Amino acid sequence: MLELSQSDRVFVLTGAGISAESGIPTFRGVGGLWRNYRIEEVASPNAWHRDPALVWEFYSMRRRVAAEANPNPAHLALATLERQLGNRLFLCTQNVDNLHERAGSRRVAHMHGELFKSRCDTCQRPPFSDHLLYQPPTPVPRCQCGGRVRPHICWFGEVPFEMDTIFQVLQHCTIFVAIGTSGVVEPAASFVALVGQKARTIYVGPEEPANRSAFAERYLEKAGEILPHLFPLEGKPD
Numbered sequence: 001m002l003e004l005s006q007s008d009r010v011f012v013l014t015g016a017g018i019s020a021e022s023g024i025p026t027f028r029g030v031g032g033l034w035r036n037y038r039i040e041e042v043a044s045p046n047a048w049h050r051d052p053a054l055v056w057e058f059y060s061m062r063r064r065v066a067a068e069a070n071p072n073p074a075h076l077a078l079a080t081l082e083r084q085l086g087n088r089l090f091l092c093t094q095n096v097d098n099l100h101e102r103a104g105s106r107r108v109a110h111m112h113g114e115l116f117k118s119r120c121d122t123c124q125r126p127p128f129s130d131h132l133l134y135q136p137p138t139p140v141p142r143c144q145c146g147g148r149v150r151p152h153i154c155w156f157g158e159v160p161f162e163m164d165t166i167f168q169v170l171q172h173c174t175i176f177v178a179i180g181t182s183g184v185v186e187p188a189a190s191f192v193a194l195v196g197q198k199a200r201t202i203y204v205g206p207e208e209p210a211n212r213s214a215f216a217e218r219y220l221e222k223a224g225e226i227l228p229h230l231f232p233l234e235g236k237p238d
Helices: 016-020 045-050 052-068 073-088 099-103 163-172 188-198 223-230
Strands: 010-014 089-093 108-110 113-120 149-153 175-179 200-204 217-219
Touching: 010 073, 010 188, 045 052, 052 113, 052 149, 073 089, 073 099, 073 223, 089 163, 163 188, 175 188, 200 223
Parallel strands: 010 089, 010 175, 089 108, 175 200, 200 217
Antiparallel strands: 113 149
């Protein structure tokens, strides 16, 4: 059990591993392929300009898979922790699904975007909630301005969202916990190095991450099995 003081500020970073425990594939585990396309071929600005229909077919598949998945005990444990710590917990995820929110988390920084939101690729209309599937024969959706509507996702070659806030919070956290991350994808892989010796660093996941040497503590178990026991939690999330 990880004892927390009243002055502790906890930064939690979650990666594909926590969603994989709910049945959402990571893609990296199968060579990064979808229908013989490399993920970079369907998740980049170039892919969008070249074949937006293919991109939407890929993200429609991901929406369908994510909608069928349910939060697991790790998601629920983090939601309970947020309820207890309030703004002393900062939950940052590399995942684009909404399992944290469905578990009860209210403040989630989606640095790679949100699967169930879309935005115009031309005008400044804010991202909006969107659970629809756009796959053949459904045409690529259009904005009122005439631009094409794209997934609200940070693609390869784009800058992740909320980075200014993330870096600011990293400077003040006293406990850094990475859950189910590969330790490969930047800039998230470098977060643990940024906190350095200023924070207690913990990794949770069934496999060693590539940046394992940067963590002072490692719990090599499924997040759903270890998180409910790692923090001194009380009650259940709303």
